[in-house]
Amino acid sequence: MTPADLPESSVPVPPSAPAHTALQEGLRRVVHAGSGLLGLVAIGLPGGGGDVLFGVLVVLALSLEAARRVSPAVQRLVLGTGRSLLRPEEHRGLSGPTVLACGYALAWWIFAAPVAHSAVLVTALADPAAALVGRTFGGGARKSWLGSASCAVVAALVLAAVGVPAPAGLATACVAAAAERVPWSGADNVLLPLSVGATLTLLGSG
Numbered sequence: 001m002t003p004a005d006l007p008e009s010s011v012p013v014p015p016s017a018p019a020h021t022a023l024q025e026g027l028r029r030v031v032h033a034g035s036g037l038l039g040l041v042a043i044g045l046p047g048g049g050g051d052v053l054f055g056v057l058v059v060l061a062l063s064l065e066a067a068r069r070v071s072p073a074v075q076r077l078v079l080g081t082g083r084s085l086l087r088p089e090e091h092r093g094l095s096g097p098t099v100l101a102c103g104y105a106l107a108w109w110i111f112a113a114p115v116a117h118s119a120v121l122v123t124a125l126a127d128p129a130a131a132l133v134g135r136t137f138g139g140g141a142r143k144s145w146l147g148s149a150s151c152a153v154v155a156a157l158v159l160a161a162v163g164v165p166a167p168a169g170l171a172t173a174c175v176a177a178a179a180e181r182v183p184w185s186g187a188d189n190v191l192l193p194l195s196v197g198a199t200l201t202l203l204g205s206g
Contacts, residue, residue, distance in 0.1 A: 025135070028085050028096070029128035036124030038104060043117040050113055054105035061098040089185065100189040107193035111201055118162050119197040122176055126155040127188055130180050143181050152177035155196070168205035175199045 038057070042050030068075040079091060086095055103123065108116040134147025155176040159169035179191040 032128045033124055036121045039117045039120030050108055054108045057101050058105045061101045065098055096186050099186050103190035103193045107197045111197040115197050115200045119193040122155045122158050122196045123192040126151045129154040148177045148181050151180045164205045168203040172199040
């Protein structure tokens with residue numbers, strides 16, 4: 001999910017907002033990894049509880065995005081409490097957490113629950129691993145081959161941990177790494193869970 005620009009808010013945002021610090025990016029990765037708990041909770045809910053959980057999450061996230069574009073007070077509140085999680089470009093566009101929530105929800109609604117559960121866990125853990133390794137050892141590049149390799153390794157480990165057979169897990173891990181390399185900012189938050197879910201479904205694993 002690309003943080004695409006929406007109609008400008010009436011709330012002024014400094015045009016020269018400082019770039020995220022290493023500490024802020026680290027906190028963002030921790031929160032991203034922790035989002036995998038949503039999959040663990042959803043898979044344990046009876047009936048269509050997971051569908052409802054992600055539906056509520058998406059409604060709340062999109063409602064907050066809409067509210068901060070029409071209300072200066074809400075925008076100030078969001079920036080005041082969540083600035084450490086938002087990159088400067090997300091002050092006006094869709095935030096990464098909102099796009100991630102949409103990616104998780106789409107995966108949960110489209111695929112069988114065990115497959116969606118695996119897709120959520122892979123996205124939660126492999127994506128920040130790629131960012132951490134890429135930023136640290138890949139020359140600071142936003143996307144690097146070292147980061148992509150880390151994404152594939154972590155994805156393969158996660159899939160093995162949830163019981164996906166090795167051949168299907170390795171194939172899916174490679175697909176996940178390819179999705180993570182898409183250059184559009186934030187797109188991997190949607191492409192990762194959908195590509196992992198689709199690959200596992202096609203391979204009959206999940």
